[in-house]
Amino acid sequence: MNETGLHELSEKLIGTEIKAELLRLFHMNPGILDTVESIARRIGRMPKDVETEIVTLVDLGVLRKERFGKLDVLSLNTSKDREVQEKLAALIEGGVKQ
Amino acid sequence: MRAPTGISELDAMLHGGLMRGDVTLVVGSAGTGKTTLALQYLVNGATKFNENGLYITFEQMPAQIYRDAASFGWDIRKLEAEGKIRVVCTSPPVLVQFVEQRNPIDAMIEEINAKRIVIDSISHLEAFIPASELRGELYRLINHLKMKELTSVFTAESHEVFGDRLMVTGVGLSFLVDCIILLRIVEIQSSLKKALTILKIRGSDHDKQLREFEITSQGIKIGVSFKDLEGLLTGTPRRTSEERFAEAFAKAARKGK
Numbered sequence: 001m002n003e004t005g006l007h008e009l010s011e012k013l014i015g016t017e018i019k020a021e022l023l024r025l026f027h028m029n030p031g032i033l034d035t036v037e038s039i040a041r042r043i044g045r046m047p048k049d050v051e052t053e054i055v056t057l058v059d060l061g062v063l064r065k066e067r068f069g070k071l072d073v074l075s076l077n078t079s080k081d082r083e084v085q086e087k088l089a090a091l092i093e094g095g096v097k098q
Numbered sequence: 099m100r101a102p103t104g105i106s107e108l109d110a111m112l113h114g115g116l117m118r119g120d121v122t123l124v125v126g127s128a129g130t131g132k133t134t135l136a137l138q139y140l141v142n143g144a145t146k147f148n149e150n151g152l153y154i155t156f157e158q159m160p161a162q163i164y165r166d167a168a169s170f171g172w173d174i175r176k177l178e179a180e181g182k183i184r185v186v187c188t189s190p191p192v193l194v195q196f197v198e199q200r201n202p203i204d205a206m207i208e209e210i211n212a213k214r215i216v217i218d219s220i221s222h223l224e225a226f227i228p229a230s231e232l233r234g235e236l237y238r239l240i241n242h243l244k245m246k247e248l249t250s251v252f253t254a255e256s257h258e259v260f261g262d263r264l265m266v267t268g269v270g271l272s273f274l275v276d277c278i279i280l281l282r283i284v285e286i287q288s289s290l291k292k293a294l295t296i297l298k299i300r301g302s303d304h305d306k307q308l309r310e311f312e313i314t315s316q317g318i319k320i321g322v323s324f325k326d327l328e329g330l331l332t333g334t335p336r337r338t339s340e341e342r343f344a345e346a347f348a349k350a351a352r353k354g355k
Contacts, residue, residue: 029160031178031185033202038189042159068195068202 009088012060018045019053026063026076033075060084101149101214101249104142105135107320108279111296111305117276120300121240121250123220126281130292131313132253134170135281136216137163138317139251141172143214144182149249151214152206153185154193156222160185170317181210190226193217194235196242207246215243220252220271233270240274276300281311286324294320 013019021043026032032039036054040047054074057063061080066073102115109115116122116139124132140151153174155163163185167174177183184206192202206212220236227235243250254271272278278297283290295308307323 029187031160031187033186033188033206034192035189038192066202068192068200071192071195073192073195073202 009084009091012056013062013084013088016053018043018050019056021045022050022053022057023062026081030076030078033073035071035073039074101143102147103135103139104146105138105318105320107309108294108318111307111309111320112277112299113302113304116249116251117299117302118249119244119247120276121243121252121274122277122279123252123254123271123275124279124281125254125256127256127283130281130283131311131318132255132281133158133163133166133218134313135279135318136218136251136253137167137172137174138170140183140214140216141167141174141177144177149213150182150210151184151216152203152210152212153183154203154215154217155185155187156189156219158187158218160187170315172317184210184212190223194223194227194239196238201242204246207248212248214251215248216251216253218253219255221255233274236271236274272297284324293324 013023022039025039025043032042034042036051037047039054040050043050054063058065058074061077062084064075064077066075099118100112100115101118102109103112124135126132137153140153143149143151153163164174174183174185178185186203186206188202195202207215223232223236240250252271252275277299280295280297282293282295284293285291292311292313293308294311296304296306298304309320309323311318311320313319
């Protein structure tokens with residue numbers, strides 16, 4: 001179960017290069033409060049390439065999406081992010097012990 | 099009534115500090131120290147005056163701000179962890195979104211009970227908001243911050259490094275703000291020096307001198323006013339007529355000997 005869980009979670013979190021870049025961006029700059037277009041620009045990517053990856057991170061709860069007027073604004077959900085990181089750490093530890 | 103910047107010489111020039119609840123524009127060309135002055139105002143607010151603050155940046159990433167601030171001995175990450183400062187990296191269209199009188203940054207203002215805010219730099223709004231709407235959006239934003247009783251500092255870029263023209267923005271921002279602090283680079287005897295002056299404060303007297311300042315390892319340090327020079331704001335000052343007369347007199351006296 002541990003190995004499968006670890007694989008699934010790590011796949012969801014850092015399964016692609018763009019997702020890893022997004023996580024790195026938000027971890028280094030936790031105060032980002034921005035649109036998909038601007039976030040894509042900040043990692044040097046096109047919006048269409050980051051959209052699906054952002055949806056996954058929003059579904060996981062790591063990123064928060066709020067609607068303001070015409071804009072969807074994204075930010076890091078710090079408490080959920082910490083929780084996911086702890087879960088990942090515990091799974092890795094469990095995997096190592098096995 | 100006043101929100102001290104914590105830069106003692108500047109507070110003296112302002113007759114005690116920025117007027118509480120007002121919007122101050124710090125304008126200057128690239129490299130004049132606008133961001134340093136704005137950060138120093140927030141850090142001093144949080145560490146010396148028990149006033150928490152929000153720092154809004156558009157292009158510069160927070161990681162870079164943490165690093166640059168650390169070079170002045172300001173630990174922004176620590177102040178963020180203590181809930182005294184929040185660095186928010188966003189884009190102009192987000193900052194001017196209002197839904198049912200709520201703005202995306204309102205939650206953060208409330209979260210840390212912010213009394214001070216810096217927007218660095220307001221010039222970026224020009225690139226994202228249509229010119230026909232810009233003045234109205236700025237007016238709305240300024241009033242929103244005033245309603246929240248924040249003492250605000252906006253930075254703005256002036257494109258002319260030297261010269262006798264000073265253009266802050268094309269939308270009359272200088273009329274919307276309450277106070278303007280101008281930072282300028284001037285050439286004196288083949289050296290580039292930094293100069294600071296207060297152009298206006300609504301409803302208060304202020305020091306009208308042009309002072310030399312330096313960016314030291316502790317932040318902005320303001321010195322004395324430039325003596326015996328005029329035309330400093332053109333970037334290429336000349337000696338005052340009194341100074342020219344004194345030199346001519348001394349020269350004549352030397353010839354006569």
